[in-house]
Amino acid sequence: MTKVPVEITARHIHLSTKDIKKLFGADYHLKFLKKISQPSDFACKETLKVIGPRASLNKVRVVGPPRSKTQIEITATEARILGIKAPYSVSSHWKKAGSASLVGPKGKIKLKNAVIIPLRHLHLNTKEATKLKLKEGDKVSVAVGTIRRVTFHQITVRVGDKYRMAVHLDTDEANAAGLKTCTLGQLIIKK
Numbered sequence: 263m264t265k266v267p268v269e270i271t272a273r274h275i276h277l278s279t280k281d282i283k284k285l286f287g288a289d290y291h292l293k294f295l296k297k298i299s300q301p302s303d304f305a306c307k308e309t310l311k312v313i314g315p316r317a318s319l320n321k322v323r324v325v326g327p328p329r330s331k332t333q334i335e336i337t338a339t340e341a342r343i344l345g346i347k348a349p350y351s352v353s354s355h356w357k358k359a360g361s362a363s364l365v366g367p368k369g370k371i372k373l374k375n376a377v378i379i380p381l382r383h384l385h386l387n388t389k390e391a392t393k394l395k396l397k398e399g400d401k402v403s404v405a406v407g408t409i410r411r412v413t414f415h416q417i418t419v420r421v422g423d424k425y426r427m428a429v430h431l432d433t434d435e436a437n438a439a440g441l442k443t444c445t446l447g448q449l450i451i452k453k
């Protein structure tokens with residue numbers, strides 16, 4: 263039985279350098295707050311207001327480093343509250359991604375094709391993927407939780423050299439399984 267770390271990803275925003283300038287001013291650099299799960303990413307001190315047609319969310323955490331395109335990741339519940347039509351999508355796939363506005367200390371921007379509900383996924387580095395005989399895009403399942411034990415299916419495998427093994431669930435999924443913090447799940451691979 264393979265155990266896998268299961269981590270909970272709350273709503274967050276990845277910003278492009280261009281949008282950082284618009285929101286925080288020219289020559290602004292994101293400030294490091296703390297390390298997060300994947301070694302390449304870090305939580306920033308900065309937060310932003312996300313505005314949808316129906317409501318807004320304050321203090322949504324920015325995650326660095328800057329990316330080529332701004333991406334807002336929220337849950338299905340938050341999308342409903344905000345009134346944003348957002349697709350379930352893997353990161354960096356913006357087909358039909360939703361629209362929202364962001365408000366920072368120095369400006370406001372309107373974004374199209376930027377809001378997604380992240381699909382549950384399993385990060386693996388190349389070594390881990392080889393060991394488990396898995397490749398990018400494969401689907402696996404993970405059983406997790408105790409009092410509300412749930413088996414999550416259709417977990418998309420993402421392979422990258424900078425990754426380390428972890429399943430990422432959003433807060434809706436974590437609540438469904440009664441999870442409060444990171445835990446270990448049972449990895450189920452059907453070939």
Ligand SMILES: [Zn+2]
Nearest residue numbers: 271383385430
């Ligand atoms: Zn992830």
